[in-house]
Amino acid sequence: MTDISLHRGISLHRIGAMILRYWYLLMSSWPRLLELLYWPAMQIITWGFIQHYIALNANFFARAGGTLIGAVILWDILFRGQLGFSISFLEEMWARNLGNLMMSPLKPIEFLLSLMVMSLIRLAIGVIPMTLLALIFFHFNVYSLGLPLIAFFCNLIFTSWSVGIFVSGLVLRNGLGAESIVWTLMFAIMPLACIYYPVSVLPVWLQYVAWALPPTYVFEGMRALLIDNTFRIDLMLDALAINAVLLVASFWAFLALLRSAKNSGSLLSGGE
């Protein structure tokens, strides 16, 4: 009934099967869909009004129109990208379905690739309406950033996947007791990524740490674009290089944690 040759190498039909699995789940649950839309919408409305107020009262922000809203949108790409990845993974833990998947011909790399695609789908559902709200209510058109937006997006999504892969490995190894890391780890990066302020604000020694994080380059790049009308491609290339290292390292960590989970027998319990 099955063709064994189809189980060798990376298989698009297995990745497609997993995407279909998450799509069915998303479409079967309106609270899940609402949650995707709700928080980004709240974010943009709150920060949009703050930016509007500051712009009326401060020359700098009046000049740098859109930096706050732009930062909020880019931060949401980073944060929601990781959540979209990790929540799809957690769905398997919550459903106690991980054993079924691990025992199927699905390979870890295929599983991770399907989670990456799902993070893009979830991101699109949440962030596209958010950008439209920013345009309609606050006259900030993120798409007017043009090609640099693609560079920003790619670097942010690569970082979000690296974090998502790593925390999924932690949950795999430690069970749902480690679930809170999924929701909080990105916030540990937040102050160092210099989302709302330039890197120069940080103490010198902390700037070295900040420059080790790809999102820092993106937010600096965004400010350079909006304030100085300069696209810093050097920043984007540096971020891409760090992201490549992070992706490889996170995949290696995931495999190591999976092996550790198989050693400890935690795949059988999968619980707390």
Next chain:
Amino acid sequence: MTGNDKASSRPTVAGSTSSAAIEVDRLVKVYKQTRAVDDISFSLPRGSITGLLGGNGAGKTTTIAMIMGLVLPTSGRVQVLGHRMPEESAAVLGRMNFESPYVDMPMRLTVRQNLTIFGKLYAVKNLSGRIAELAEDLDLTEFIDRANGKLSAGQKTRVALAKALINQPELLLLDEPTASLDPDTADWVRGHMERYRKANNATILLASHNMLEVERLCDRVIIMKRGRVEDDDTPEAIMARYNRTTLEEVFLDVARGRVNGEREAAR
């Protein structure tokens, strides 16, 4: 004579016979201080149905998990359908399947959606035809478009069995397949497994606490206790050796350390 003694006279992984569906050789699993599986060896021929018996904590689930590649052995070797596990799992996982109380099917998805996804993962050809066939065989038609979470325990078990059979596996590992089922449904499930094995010459390894189930289905029984193989033979031979008429009595003898119905003097 213990199963370990007998197993040592059987072909092992080192001197492998490719006709075996499962070959386990001196398998050990240690969790921190606990030896969950302690130096067990056995070989299951293709087309056989074997019962794995033992009390809670005897090491049955860990043994099955190591055969599936879900748990890594501390030492020893496992070979499944001629391939070493877990190193060559890619060549094997598409040809085997399992059912276990330790996993569930996604609750929000309908039965059809679940079977579609697993069918795609297993690269089943003519998937809609296979799902229709399983729905007919396992009597799923009435609720095939209902969410899995809204099914009764018996219906869920049939769906889990359908998932386990979606790829027409050569090797089926079943961990407590009829637990929590009413006698009628359990009997129906046993009948289906028996028919499937005969029709497909499949190998089945069945971990169960239901002794009647094992007596009815299995042509061989491996009894585990504290991680070791306590006995390994046909149900009839084991019952004769313990001078008992049912496997349940044998199970109690083994669990309570009695031999031939009498308490060991040491206890």
